[in-house]
Amino acid sequence: MKSSSSAQSATSLLLFGVWTVLAVPLLFLASVPISVSTQGLLALVACVLIYGLKPFVGTRISVRFVVMSIAGVFVLRYWLWRAFETLPSLDDPVSLIAALVLFGAETFTVGLFFLTALITADPVTHPRPEPIRLSDVPTVDILVPSYDESPELLAVTLAAAKRVNYPEDRKTVVLCDDGGTDQRCTHSDPAISERALARRARLQALCDELGVVYTTRARNEHAKAGNLNAALQKVSGELVLILDADHVPTPDFLARTVGYFAERPRLFLVQTPHFFTNRDPIERNLALPENCPSENEMFYSEIHRGLDRLGGAFFCGSAALLRRKALDEVGGISGETITEDAETALDIHARGWESLYLDHAMIAGLQPETFASFIQQRGRWATGMLQMLILKNPIFRSGLTMAQRLCYLNSMSFWLFPLIRTIFLLSPLLYLFFGLEIFVVDPEEVFVYILPYLLIGFMVQNALFSEVRWPQISEVYEIAQTPYILKALVETVLRPRGASFKVTAKDGSLEHAFLSPIYRPLTLLVALLLAGLAAGAYRWYAFPGDRSVVQIVGAWALYNFVLAAYALRAVFERPRRLIRPRTAVSTPGQITLLAPTSEADREAQDVTILSASPERFQLQLKDGTQEAWTAEHPGATVALVPTLPKAPDLETALPMTISEVRSGVEGTVIELSVAPEHMVQAAQLTAHVVYGDSRRWQFFRKFHSQSSTLVAGLLYVLAKSAISIPQSIFDFARELTLRSGRPEADDTLFEDAFTGATKGTQPNPVLVAETNVPQASIPQADGYLRIED
Numbered sequence: 130m131k132s133s134s135s136a137q138s139a140t141s142l143l144l145f146g147v148w149t150v151l152a153v154p155l156l157f158l159a160s161v162p163i164s165v166s167t168q169g170l171l172a173l174v175a176c177v178l179i180y181g182l183k184p185f186v187g188t189r190i191s192v193r194f195v196v197m198s199i200a201g202v203f204v205l206r207y208w209l210w211r212a213f214e215t216l217p218s219l220d221d222p223v224s225l226i227a228a229l230v231l232f233g234a235e236t237f238t239v240g241l242f243f244l245t246a247l248i249t250a251d252p253v254t255h256p257r258p259e260p261i262r263l264s265d266v267p268t269v270d271i272l273v274p275s276y277d278e279s280p281e282l283l284a285v286t287l288a289a290a291k292r293v294n295y296p297e298d299r300k301t302v303v304l305c306d307d308g309g310t311d312q313r314c315t316h317s318d319p320a321i322s323e324r325a326l327a328r329r330a331r332l333q334a335l336c337d338e339l340g341v342v343y344t345t346r347a348r349n350e351h352a353k354a355g356n357l358n359a360a361l362q363k364v365s366g367e368l369v370l371i372l373d374a375d376h377v378p379t380p381d382f383l384a385r386t387v388g389y390f391a392e393r394p395r396l397f398l399v400q401t402p403h404f405f406t407n408r409d410p411i412e413r414n415l416a417l418p419e420n421c422p423s424e425n426e427m428f429y430s431e432i433h434r435g436l437d438r439l440g441g442a443f444f445c446g447s448a449a450l451l452r453r454k455a456l457d458e459v460g461g462i463s464g465e466t467i468t469e470d471a472e473t474a475l476d477i478h479a480r481g482w483e484s485l486y487l488d489h490a491m492i493a494g495l496q497p498e499t500f501a502s503f504i505q506q507r508g509r510w511a512t513g514m515l516q517m518l519i520l521k522n523p524i525f526r527s528g529l530t531m532a533q534r535l536c537y538l539n540s541m542s543f544w545l546f547p548l549i550r551t552i553f554l555l556s557p558l559l560y561l562f563f564g565l566e567i568f569v570v571d572p573e574e575v576f577v578y579i580l581p582y583l584l585i586g587f588m589v590q591n592a593l594f595s596e597v598r599w600p601q602i603s604e605v606y607e608i609a610q611t612p613y614i615l616k617a618l619v620e621t622v623l624r625p626r627g628a629s630f631k632v633t634a635k636d637g638s639l640e641h642a643f644l645s646p647i648y649r650p651l652t653l654l655v656a657l658l659l660a661g662l663a664a665g666a667y668r669w670y671a672f673p674g675d676r677s678v679v680q681i682v683g684a685w686a687l688y689n690f691v692l693a694a695y696a697l698r699a700v701f702e703r704p705r706r707l708i709r710p711r712t713a714v715s716t717p718g719q720i721t722l723l724a725p726t727s728e729a730d731r732e733a734q735d736v737t738i739l740s741a742s743p744e745r746f747q748l749q750l751k752d753g754t755q756e757a758w759t760a761e762h763p764g765a766t767v768a769l770v771p772t773l774p775k776a777p778d779l780e781t782a783l784p785m786t787i788s789e790v791r792s793g794v795e796g797t798v799i800e801l802s803v804a805p806e807h808m809v810q811a812a813q814l815t816a817h818v819v820y821g822d823s824r825r826w827q828f829f830r831k832f833h834s835q836s837s838t839l840v841a842g843l844l845y846v847l848a849k850s851a852i853s854i855p856q857s858i859f860d861f862a863r864e865l866t867l868r869s870g871r872p873e874a875d876d877t878l879f880e881d882a883f884t885g886a887t888k889g890t891q892p893n894p895v896l897v898a899e900t901n902v903p904q905a906s907i908p909q910a911d912g913y914l915r916i917e918d
Contacts, residue, residue, distance in 0.1 A: 159205030165577055168206070172581030175203050179585060183592040190251050193593075197246040200589045207582040208239050215568040224566040227559050231567050234552040237545070242586070244539040245432075248441075249593055252434030255487060258388025260913035263296050266387060269450075270366035271378075274305040274356045278374040280335055281743040284812035286377050287341050289820050292813075294380040295387075295914070303342045305360040306332055312348040338809045352630030353446075354464035354473075361461055366453060373447035376403070376492040377816065379823040384916045386450045389485055397455035397482035398474060401448045402429035404490035404826040406711045410500045411609055411699045415849070417602070422834040424606055426597040430830070433486045441478075441536025442486035446470035447494070455482045465520060467630045468513025475521060475537060479528035490826040493711075500645045500699050505631055507610055508617040511544040512628045515618055518542070519625045547615035550607050554654070554693070557686040558661040560678070561668060572677050591839045600842030601692065609696040612650035641704065644864045648700035655697045658690040694857070695850040701860050711829055714738055716818045718771040720748065720799075722762075723784065736799070738771060741819055743803060743812040746785060750797040763787050767801065776817055783810055 163171070178199055185192040211232055217224040271290045275283055283304065290302045309329030316322045329345065336343035346359040357371065368390060372378060386399045408417075409424055436442050444451070446469070455477050456462070463472040474484065497503040523529060523537035559565040570579070591600055621628060665683040669676055716738040735751040746769065768782035785801035792798075803811040837845070 156205065158202045160209060165573055169573075169577035171206075172203065172577055172585075175199050175585060176581060176588065179588045179592065183588070183595075186592040187596070193250060196589065196592060197250070200585050201243065201246065203582065203585050204239055204242055207578055208236065210574075210578055211235060211568070215570050217566045217569060221566060227556070227565045228567045230552060231556045234549045234556075237542075237549055241539070241542060244535060244542075245593075248435040248439065248536065248539055249431060250435070251438050252431055253438040253486075254434065255389075255485060257385070257916060258392055260915045261388055261391055263912050263914055265391075266296060266299055266914055267367035267390065268365070269295065269300045269368045269370055269383060269387070270361075270364040270453075271300060271302045271370045271372065272305055272357060272360050272364075273303065273372050273374055274307065274353055274360075275332075275374040276307045276356075280331055281808060281812070283332070283374055284335060284339070284743050284809055285816050285820070286372060286374060287336070287339050288809070288813040289377045289379070289816035290372065291339060291341065292380055292816060292821075293378055293382055295383045300383070301342060301364060301366060302340075303344055303360055303364060304332060304336055305356050306343065306345045307349055307353075307356045309345050310347065310349050311345070335809065339813075351464040352467065352469075354462040354469035357469075358461040358464075361453075361456065369451045369453055369456065371447055371449055371451065372492065373494060376447045376494040377820040378448075379491045379493075379820055379826075381823055381916055382491040383450070384914050385489060385491065385823075386487060387914065389487075390450070390452060393483060393485070395481065395483050396485060397452045397477050398442070398444055398484040399450045400433070400442055400445055400484065400486050401492070402433075402488060402490040402830070403445065403448055404493050404830060405496045406493050407496050407498070409496040410498065410503045410702065411606055411696075414500065414699045414701055414703055415605070415695065416698070416703075420833060420835040421599055421602070421837075422597045424602075426830065426834065427594050427603070429490075430488065430597045431594060434488055436536045436540070437484070437486035439532035439536050440483065440530060441533045441540075442484040443474035443478075443537070443540065444470040444484075448490075448492040452482075455480075458482075465626075466513045466516035467509055467628050468517065471514065471537075471540065472517055472521065475517065475523060475526070475529075478533055479526050481528060489823065490830055491823045493820055493826055499702060501647050504610060504613045504647060508614050509628075509631060511547070511614045512617050512621045514541045514544040515621045516625050516628060519622070544614075545618070546607050547611040547613075547618055550611045551615055554608070554611070554658065554689050557682045557689065558657070558664075560682045561661045561664040561686060564668075567682075570681070572681065575681055587839055587843075591837075591842070595836040595838070596834070599837040599845070600839050601846040602842070604692050605696045605846065608654075608693050609651060609699040612654050613647065643702050644860070645700040645702055651693075651697055651700055655690070655693045658686065658693050661686045662690055691847060691850045695846060695853050697857050698853050701857070710740065711825075712819050713740060714818050716741075716771055716773070718748075718769055720767045720769050723766040723768055733770075736769075738769075738818060739798070741811070741815040743808045743815060745788075745803060746801045746811070748799045748801065749795070750799065762790050762799075769801070771814060771818065773817065779814055779817055781810070783807060783814060785811075 179196055182192050182196050186196055187193075216228050216232065219225060271293070273283070273286055273290065287302060287304060293300065306329065309325050309332060313325035314322060314329060316325065333343045335341075342364075344360050344363055346356065349355070351358070361369070368387065370378075370382070382401075386401070389399050390396050403425060405423065405425075412421070412424060433442060449470075456473075458480055459473065459476040462469050463476050466472050478484065497506050517523075517537075518541040523534045523541070526534070529537070556567050560567055587600060590598075662683070665679055665686060669679040669683070672679070718736050718738055719733040720736050721733045736748040737751070738746060739749055740747040748769070765787050766784055767787060768784055770780060770782050773779050783803075784807055785803050787799060788802045789800040790797065791800075
């Protein structure tokens with residue numbers, strides 16, 4: 130596939146050439162002096178053209194270039210206008226300093242706009258690799274690093290890794306346990322030592338039962354990077370598949386990725402998307418509809434494909450296949466920063482290796498369950514990217530192409546959003562509180578420069594990302610994170626080598642509503658913005674001559690407050706059921722009572738498996754058999770035998786205990802619990818029936834989510850913000866009275882964003898029939914490693 134790699138490089142050069150050629154007329158058009166009325170006409174024409182061309186942006190690259198060029202002209206005109214006509218004079222140095230800070234933040238966003246235009250100009254989609262003969266496939270080590278994850282969570286991931294479709298003698302699954310190191314097992318604290326010893330023994334037994342290699346190391350040094358490097362010293366596969374402990378692979382992972390390495394000798398990485406079976410805490414606490422695209426989809430569906438086009442696709446820590454030879458060239462996984470993944474990719478790219486991004490999700494993982502753990506995770510990402518920007522700045526890194534330098538610069542610079550967002554949130558308050566002149570502008574200029582600039586920015590964002598991001602949702606997410614991550618950024622600038630890696634907790638469950646323990650910073654920010662509105666009202670009343678300026682700045686402050694008030698809902702943790710559970714299944718089977726009390730009880734009953742995990746199952750009885758199951762059955766032991774024609778090794782009886790039997794309009798549903806001694810068997814079955822088909826994750830990524838128009842998205846955020854203000858006041862008041870107790874879980878139903886239809890009270894799962902994925906150890910009949918559709 131050298132020709133494909135060369136074609137991609139040629140396309141990258143062509144993109145640079147096109148933008149270089151366009152730069153001259155764009156700069157000319159942006160710098161031509163025109164009157165205010167002509168500028169207004171230009172703004173109107175630009176908005177109409179972008180609106181008319183929007184339907185074709187996603188399918189025609191030429192239209193995308195036209196839209197970005199139109200927007201580019203207006204953005205440059207706005208920036209030049211701000212630079213030369215709106216800054217205060219030197220006679221007021223305090224206002225000038227505040228204005229320059231704001232202008233600096235705007236300049237940063239303008240730079241990111243043009244970087245985004247370059248990166249998203251032509252996202253790449255790769256064809257499937259050619260099948261490889263099974264006798265020629267490279268050896269693969271599947272590494273699963275772990276620190277404190279539960280055995281139940283690990284069992285599913287390891288069982289699924291064992292079932293990845295690949296010759297058994299060519300793959301090795303390794304659990305890299307950092308929770309049972311010698312250092313922890315001999316810790317001076319007896320409690321830590323006992324837990325580590327017990328964990329090591331239990332995980333060794335788990336690995337023995339699953340046929341997985343268990344490995345640990347002497348000391349907990351260099352966090353995840355050190356753990357992986359220690360494991361790499363004990364294995365020798367040609368390729369390395371890295372999976373986070375909660376990232377469960379589907380059987381087709383290697384079949385879809387290994388072939389690229391055979392076709393491209395200088396390929397070091399195939400990165401794939403991260404899909405999550407639960408909602409992130411901001412998405413859940415804000416009660417976003419389930420058809421709203423997840424927060425990470427804009428990156429994995431669009432931006433990473435654009436980075437790949439320019440040769441800048443990078444390692445995201447998991448769900449990635451890497452070439453061992455390339456890793457060895459840079460001494461293994463890099464560990465100078467706490468984002469070892471992107472740092473490793475940067476180091477290897479600098480040695481001339483290539484990367485590839487495949488937009489097909491083949492793992493399913495877990496998002497952090499609470500807002501606090503979410504902030505901890507994002508704070509670590511932001512800290513690591515800023516560390517890379519300081520310690521390994523890509524602009525000055527030899528060995529990288531210019532396109533790769535810009536790709537890495539874009540990815541690192543994004544994480545400066547807390548600083549930029551803080552400036553945008555607080556700048557209007559400088560005038561409302563202190564009367565500082567942060568820009569000099571006439572009211573008519575607001576309508577021909579500022580408002581069209583904002584509107585065009587929103588329209589372009591919606592044109593590029595309407596399928597993967599609703600309008601203003603990114604802004605709400607950023608505001609929710611800003612007061613927390615800003616502190617991490619400041620600490621990183623002061624001590625770039627002082628950051629430490631903190632593992633994000635993911636295997637917990639949210640069972641009751643509560644106020645996040647880190648609510649104060651975001652609450653104070655919202656209160657400050659509200660105070661600014663009050664100050665604006667006073668200034669409007671007290672200084673009649675300033676009313677036009679107060680109206681302009683006050684509108685800006687009101688916009689900030691609306692978004693922040695909605696973002697504040699993130700601190701109110703609420704367990705909410707998914708209307709369509711992402712792990713729901715529909716697999717046939719039979720159950721039999723192991724201690725029958727009557728002749729009828731001896732008969733096997735046909736059931737459908739609705740959900741599965743290493744600890745519990747949910748079954749539905751077939752029609753006509755409900756009468757045999759009554760309230761007397763809870764506590765009884767049954768044997769479940771699934772019907773899996775293509776996986777006969779899993780058609781064995783799984784003993785379980787009935788914990789609940791309930792009947793409703795959808796029939797009789799049985800809840801069962803799994804005893805610890807049968808956990809591994811349950812995990813193996815779960816890995817197959819729940820995680821056995823990557824098309825399930827593609828459905829939720831590409832078909833279940835819905836796009837939104839700009840107007841509908843803005844109205845949705847405005848309505849949700851208006852509702853959230855009294856909700857937050859009520860919840861804060863309730864929290865004061867219920868500090869000693871636990872509020873009940875919030876089962877409030879929310880309406881669909883567009884149809885207004887209220888969802889039902891009972892889950893309505895997307896049932897995916899048993900797909901009968903071939904057992905991993907069974908090679909294809911024609912002797913090739915193929916993708917099984």
